[in-house]
Amino acid sequence: MVDGSPAEPSRLSKLWALFFATFSISMTANSGYAILAVMQDDFVSKRRWITEDEMADYLAIIQSSPGPMAVTSSMIVGYHVAGLAGSLAAVTGVILPPFLVMVAVTVFYQAIVGNPYVSLFLRGMQMGVVAMLFDVIIGLFRNATENSGLYPFIVMALAFLYVRFTGCSIVWLVLACACAGVVKALLIGRGEGR
């Protein structure tokens, strides 16, 4: 493997560094925004792999990609630091901890789920889940309806009706919402918006 080229070891060490950085971030930080904050601190301030301005540019990409921000931000930072191999190292690092923990938890869950006390415990947690979702909805609702007029309410109502009363795929809803966003931006751009 060692072919004596001077660039090779430094590149490989960068990949290891990326892997360990995202692995340890993923072990400690939980939510998407927390992971982004830790990454910013680690990659911008400490390691100087990426500048503040570049990170701000990337933020828009991270936020408009689907899926977990932890994964998309690792993808982008990894690519910035060491190309496609860097992306691979960073994404592997970020998904490995939750994957391993969840495999262990699932094995445990499947082994104990038949126990009557365990099922009582889970049923209790299910009530907590309903409350947690309600809390999440209120937070997102406030965030989405702030300073945006009537538009968010219309989208929410139509999306709710669609998912409650048609059995159709959510893909179409995503596309329709994206189109509505484009139309709204164009109308406002021409000064005809609400």
Next chain:
Amino acid sequence: MAVVLQVFLAFVRIGGIVFGGAYAAIPIVEHEVVVAQGWMTYAEFMDLLALDEITPGPILINSATFVGMKVAGIPGAIAATLGCITVPCLAALCLLILFRKYKDAPLVQSIMLSLKCMAVALIASTMIKLGVAALMPDGTAFDLAYGVYVLAVVAAAFYLMHVKKLGPLPVMLGCGALNVLVGGFLS
């Protein structure tokens, strides 16, 4: 092998349309895994969400691992996890290569606002289904006393998280412990 591929493709579809934050994954996973594929019941899905809340990592990854394990063991878990990150990684890479800088920020913001509103509606719809499942566990008929008890626990848990700003982990464990005490006392 066919099942593993099926799990992979299901999570490719899921990963491609999760917009609007970590919790937006919940209704999308529900739609594919409970409604379209029938791989789990609502009770199991709620167990999954409870486990999501008490383990680290993005909800989407945790859910993929759990569902994959249930449907096809460790290979299923690997397939589901890789599936759910496929489209997000490709999308991020394409956006990165196509536009290093976003020129049209208002357009992007407007699209993201629409998708965020959609996420609110989807999560609300899922919450209603899960609320019904919690009121009538395992398809039992509605019981007034049990219904009042469930609503009280949900209200108390909501109060602790929303007003007292308690994290989901202690609240989930507290709800579980309370239900064991109450259930053990009644039987």
